Amino acid sequence: MDKYIYYCKNCDSVYSGAKDTIQKCPECKVIIVPTMVELEEWRSKTPEEKEELKEHFKTLSVSNSSEHRNKIGNILNAIGYIDATLCLISALIIAIETNIVFAFVWFICGVLGAIFIIAFGEVINLLQDIKNK
Numbered sequence: 001m002d003k004y005i006y007y008c009k010n011c012d013s014v015y016s017g018a019k020d021t022i023q024k025c026p027e028c029k030v031i032i033v034p035t036m037v038e039l040e041e042w043r044s045k046t047p048e049e050k051e052e053l054k055e056h057f058k059t060l061s062v063s064n065s066s067e068h069r070n071k072i073g074n075i076l077n078a079i080g081y082i083d084a085t086l087c088l089i090s091a092l093i094i095a096i097e098t099n100i101v102f103a104f105v106w107f108i109c110g111v112l113g114a115i116f117i118i119a120f121g122e123v124i125n126l127l128q129d130i131k132n133k
């Protein structure tokens with residue numbers, strides 16, 4: 001598999017990794033920047049050229065695909081928990097105002113809905129993970 005160069009802004013070092021993956025600096029444990037420079041190409045450069053390239057790498061930004069991934073999953077998770085909470089509150093109101101059996105059925109339906117929303121968020125995260133590999 002082709003290896004690409006990744007750059008750590010924190011410690012000003014380069015590391016190699018597979019293309020289109022999320023790489024972390026082994027030293028600083030931060031997400032490092034994919035540079036689109038192949039490892040072979042990097043190795044053929046002179047020290048001066050490497051320094052020049054590093055200057056260029058400093059202007060690059062970390063791919064936000066991991067943040068994006070978490071964003072979708074988090075939104076769906078939040079909706080799921082809000083749904084479950086609203087469902088519990090409304091079930092309590094129904095139990096007080098009308099009857100407990102209806103409230104119970106209402107609650108089960110609402111919780112199942114919430115579980116589906118949360119599970120859906122997890123599936124999206126999983127698909128994104130597979131895509132990132």
Ligand SMILES: [Zn+2]
Pocket residue numbers: 008009010011012013025026027028029
């Ligand atoms: Zn580092």
